[in-house]
Amino acid sequence: MTAFRPHSAHWGSFDAVVEQGRVVGVRPFAADPNPGALLQSIPATVHAESRIDRPYARAGWLRGERRGAQRGDRDFVPLPWDEAIRLVAEETARVRAEHGHASILGGSYGWSSAGRFHHARSQLHRFLGLGGGFTTQLTNYSYGAGMTLMPHILGTNDVLQGPVTDWPSIARHTRVMLCFGGLPLKNALVTAGGAGAHEYVPWLKQAAAAGVRFVNISPFRGDAPEFLKAEWVPIRPNTDTALMLGMAHALLSEGMEDRGFLATHCTGWDRLRPYILGESDGQPKTPEWAASLTGVPAETIRALAWEAARQPAMLTATWSLQRAEHGEQPWWMLVALAAMLGGIGRPGEGVAFGYGSLNGMGTPRRKLPSVGLPATRNPGGIGIPVSRVTELFERPGEILQYNGRDILLPDIRMIWWAGGNPFHHHQDLNRLRRGWNRAETIIVQEPWWTAAARHADIVLPATTTLERNDIGSSSSDRFVRAMHQAIPPQGQARNDHSMLADVADALGYRDRFTEQRDEGVWLRHLYERWRQVAGKHGFDAPGFDRFWAEGHVEVPPPDEDFVLFADFAADPEAHPLNTPSGKVELFSDTIAGFGYSESGGHPRWQEPAEYLGAPLAARFPLHLLSVQPATRLHGQLDPGPVSAASKIQGREPLLMHPGDAAGRGLEDGMLVRVFNERGACLAGLRLDEGLRPGVVAMATGAWWDPLPEEGGLDLHGNPNVLTQDVGTSRLGQGCAAQSCLVQVEAHRAAAPPVTVHRAPRPLERPSERPV
Ligand SMILES: Nc1nc2c(c(=O)[nH]1)N[C@H]1C(S)=C(S)[C@@H](COP(=O)(O)OP(=O)(O)OC[C@H]3O[C@@H](n4cnc5c(=O)[nH]c(N)nc54)[C@H](O)[C@@H]3O)O[C@H]1N2
Numbered sequence: 001m002t003a004f005r006p007h008s009a010h011w012g013s014f015d016a017v018v019e020q021g022r023v024v025g026v027r028p029f030a031a032d033p034n035p036g037a038l039l040q041s042i043p044a045t046v047h048a049e050s051r052i053d054r055p056y057a058r059a060g061w062l063r064g065e066r067r068g069a070q071r072g073d074r075d076f077v078p079l080p081w082d083e084a085i086r087l088v089a090e091e092t093a094r095v096r097a098e099h100g101h102a103s104i105l106g107g108s109y110g111w112s113s114a115g116r117f118h119h120a121r122s123q124l125h126r127f128l129g130l131g132g133g134f135t136t137q138l139t140n141y142s143y144g145a146g147m148t149l150m151p152h153i154l155g156t157n158d159v160l161q162g163p164v165t166d167w168p169s170i171a172r173h174t175r176v177m178l179c180f181g182g183l184p185l186k187n188a189l190v191t192a193g194g195a196g197a198h199e200y201v202p203w204l205k206q207a208a209a210a211g212v213r214f215v216n217i218s219p220f221r222g223d224a225p226e227f228l229k230a231e232w233v234p235i236r237p238n239t240d241t242a243l244m245l246g247m248a249h250a251l252l253s254e255g256m257e258d259r260g261f262l263a264t265h266c267t268g269w270d271r272l273r274p275y276i277l278g279e280s281d282g283q284p285k286t287p288e289w290a291a292s293l294t295g296v297p298a299e300t301i302r303a304l305a306w307e308a309a310r311q312p313a314m315l316t317a318t319w320s321l322q323r324a325e326h327g328e329q330p331w332w333m334l335v336a337l338a339a340m341l342g343g344i345g346r347p348g349e350g351v352a353f354g355y356g357s358l359n360g361m362g363t364p365r366r367k368l369p370s371v372g373l374p375a376t377r378n379p380g381g382i383g384i385p386v387s388r389v390t391e392l393f394e395r396p397g398e399i400l401q402y403n404g405r406d407i408l409l410p411d412i413r414m415i416w417w418a419g420g421n422p423f424h425h426h427q428d429l430n431r432l433r434r435g436w437n438r439a440e441t442i443i444v445q446e447p448w449w450t451a452a453a454r455h456a457d458i459v460l461p462a463t464t465t466l467e468r469n470d471i472g473s474s475s476s477d478r479f480v481r482a483m484h485q486a487i488p489p490q491g492q493a494r495n496d497h498s499m500l501a502d503v504a505d506a507l508g509y510r511d512r513f514t515e516q517r518d519e520g521v522w523l524r525h526l527y528e529r530w531r532q533v534a535g536k537h538g539f540d541a542p543g544f545d546r547f548w549a550e551g552h553v554e555v556p557p558p559d560e561d562f563v564l565f566a567d568f569a570a571d572p573e574a575h576p577l578n579t580p581s582g583k584v585e586l587f588s589d590t591i592a593g594f595g596y597s598e599s600g601g602h603p604r605w606q607e608p609a610e611y612l613g614a615p616l617a618a619r620f621p622l623h624l625l626s627v628q629p630a631t632r633l634h635g636q637l638d639p640g641p642v643s644a645a646s647k648i649q650g651r652e653p654l655l656m657h658p659g660d661a662a663g664r665g666l667e668d669g670m671l672v673r674v675f676n677e678r679g680a681c682l683a684g685l686r687l688d689e690g691l692r693p694g695v696v697a698m699a700t701g702a703w704w705d706p707l708p709e710e711g712g713l714d715l716h717g718n719p720n721v722l723t724q725d726v727g728t729s730r731l732g733q734g735c736a737a738q739s740c741l742v743q744v745e746a747h748r749a750a751a752p753p754v755t756v757h758r759a760p761r762p763l764e765r766p767s768e769r770p771v
């Protein structure tokens with residue numbers, strides 16, 4: 001018999017097609033106008049060979065090899081669940097008693113899965129918070145630098161998280177849209193918490209049909225879909241700030257800046273203007289100056305500036321631009337450029353970040369929170385900017401500067417991860433692993449044998465969403481989705497909530513953790529809480545039983561276009577921004593007051609240590625972009641068929657311009673070795689004329705499969721063995737993965753096969769099992 005069970009994932013809502021206890025297919029959600037291909041990877045991934053079948057412990061850990069022990073040795077011993085729970089509880093109690101709450105790193109960054117109750121990271125935070133606290137991780141990898149910066153200069157993070165000026169407003173009013181980083185189709189496959197409706201492509205088509213002209217300012221032509229007929233401006237990576245400064249100079253030299261807006265709505269123009277003109281530092285930021293850094297001709301820079309000044313222009317940049325050394329600067333300068341054009345807060349004009357980064361940005365929606373667990377208290381804990389995780393391991397007792405604060409780094413004894421994959425998301429993985437190994441105990445909750453699970457001491461097998469009931473919900477999506485359990489738990493997998501409840505039980509606080517609710521009661525409780533909030537926002541949602549039976553609730557879109565900062569634009573006195581001056585801060589006294597040499601009081605051009613203009617480019621002459629994958633979500637779904645079909649000889653593709661390949665004797669489809677001083681990986685070469693020469697690109701997410709020795713060659717193609725691990729600056733301390741130079745050569749030797757999608761072979765003989 002075939003059953004259809006409503007369900008949801010970050011990459012789309014669907015019905016799971018179930019036969020004899022197995023997911024055999026998926027049927028896209030009927031209300032989705034443009035369902036994505038990633039859904040097709042679900043059945044094979046849920047039933048993959050790489051599912052963790054039962055709890056395990058690392059043999060060396062059981063023998064007492066703790067701090068400094070090598071992890072990732074794959075020497076795992078199966079454990080019965082009750083023993084695993086007992087070991088975890090005893091070790092947690094010991095670490096807390098001996099070293100304090102802050103010695104447990106429970107930040108556990110990662111996307112987890114769409115269901116909001118069983119959201120692994122939220123469950124872990126709740127468990128650790130109720131137990132006294134933990135060291136958590138602040139900001140995120142996506143836009144950590146940007147979200148630290150924007151409150152200083154615009155007083156809000158709406159400009160990058162939404163709601164932003166919506167597509168109907170753009171289609172109606174915008175004439176030209178300048179898109180730094182483009183408007184890639186691949187990124188719009190996903191929405192955190194579940195994509196009920198993929199409306200990005202229909203909206204892009206509508207805007208193009210309405211006559212909006214798109215300009216794709218990016219090293220990669222493929223960042224704009226063909227149907228937009230976008231002009232391509234191939235810029236050198238990490239030089240966008242210089243291009244924007246050149247545009248600003250072009251505006252000033254023609255007197256095209258909006259002096260009224262700069263006077264009434266901004267502060268600090270008197271400091272930024274002399275910098276653009278070169279009066280404060282002796283270097284006028286002319287289009288010619290910008291051309292020498294960006295590789296974009298001065299005429300093009302002038303034309304872009306004048307075009308944007310003559311008609312309604314929307315400026316946008318993808319989140320990727322700030323994932324680079326000095327990543328705060330291009331975003332700040334884009335705000336300054338929008339201020340010079342005077343369009344901030346006008347329909348179809350101004351600036352916002354991430355239209356091309358995630359499905360849901362700019363989609364008409366009401367500002368409603370998503371269904372979810374209440375925020376956790378973290379009484380005894382402290383927070384570290386998420387991308388500084390390796391430094392946290394390396395420098396206990398030292399100070400980390402961040403956004404005007406001095407953070408004393410704790411000595412991490414225990415690492416606990418649920419719902420994230422640091423050996424996917426972090427930079428310079430060989431260095432991360434050295435720091436990681438300093439912990440005494442590492443616990444990972446995972447459905448699959450990811451690199452994080454392989455680097456744990458205790459591995460707890462988690463169910464996937466299809467093995468439990470939940471609610472999918474995102475503040476960026478109109479639909480709240482019922483997620484019905486489709487199949488029984490696979491192997492001995494358990495829900496994150498249930499395993500943590502058992503550990504809480506052993507530690508004496510089960511009831512505080514569960515609030516004596518089971519799954520069903522929790523779902524009803526969380527939904528009804530949300531229904532009340534929705535009611536206050538004027539939306540009358542059906543009761544839980546109807547929602548659950550119908551499978552979804554649709555929150556209707558608002559009737560009117562949404563324009564970000566409209567009130568402020570109309571009357572800056574009555575509706576000031578939440579900045580110290582109440583205005584757009586083109587100069588920030590607060591930021592200047594931090595005294596960081598690398599981030600001053602106004603946006604400025606600063607050379608990254610790794611980009612094509614740097615001395616290091618003589619040795620590593622290619623700029624590597626590590627972009628979001630079209631074939632999966634980060635490391636998730638990598639074992640599925642959509643991801644597998646994109647690989648070349650089983651390795652992740654590396655995109656390269658044919659000219660760069662010819663100079664190296666490389667041909668399409670061959671295996672190459674990509675390397676720098678931090679590490680090396682194999683990749684399959686794909687030639688693409690749409691890449692700026694000197695730039696190569698590789699998607700993230702191929703599961704790390706290193707040869708066993710320290711720093712060993714990664715056989716699969718995980719770009720994070722190459723990326724550099726520095727903060728964007730002390731201001732934002734964001735991830736700077738996009739600043740990375742490499743060299744590429746043919747790999748002609750025989751290449752061992754990629755085996756990382758198989759489960760590691762456990763130690764089976766009882767004699768190998770230590771007591
Ligand atoms: N070089 C480079 N690196 C990058 C980026 C880049 O642009 N370049 N981008 C960065 C960005 S923006 C991000 S957001 C990060 C993403 O990094 P992550 O969010 O850490 O990546 P995911 O692979 O989504 O990790 C989620 C993990 O949760 C697991 N999981 C799913 N459901 C459950 C569950 O129910 N229970 C449990 N216990 N686990 C579950 C999945 O199997 C998966 O391993 O990567 C960052 N890394």
Ligand SMILES: Nc1nc2c(c(=O)[nH]1)N[C@H]1C(S)=C(S)[C@@H](COP(=O)(O)OP(=O)(O)OC[C@H]3O[C@@H](n4cnc5c(=O)[nH]c(N)nc54)[C@H](O)[C@@H]3O)O[C@H]1N2
Pocket residue numbers: 141142143180181182184186187188189190217218219220223235236237238239240318319320321324356357358625626627628629630631632633634738
């Ligand atoms: N299919 C899919 N979609 C995803 C994700 C996924 O894993 N898979 N991840 C999601 C997540 S967590 C996030 S945070 C978002 C991230 O969204 P983004 O950060 O926008 O995504 P990226 O692919 O890293 O970058 C977008 C484009 O920016 C260009 N770019 C890179 N560096 C530069 C530069 O210096 N200058 C200019 N002008 N352009 C540059 C690259 O060519 C790249 O294709 O994507 C989300 N969407």
Ligand SMILES: [Mo]
Pocket residue numbers: 141142143
């Ligand atoms: Mo992200």
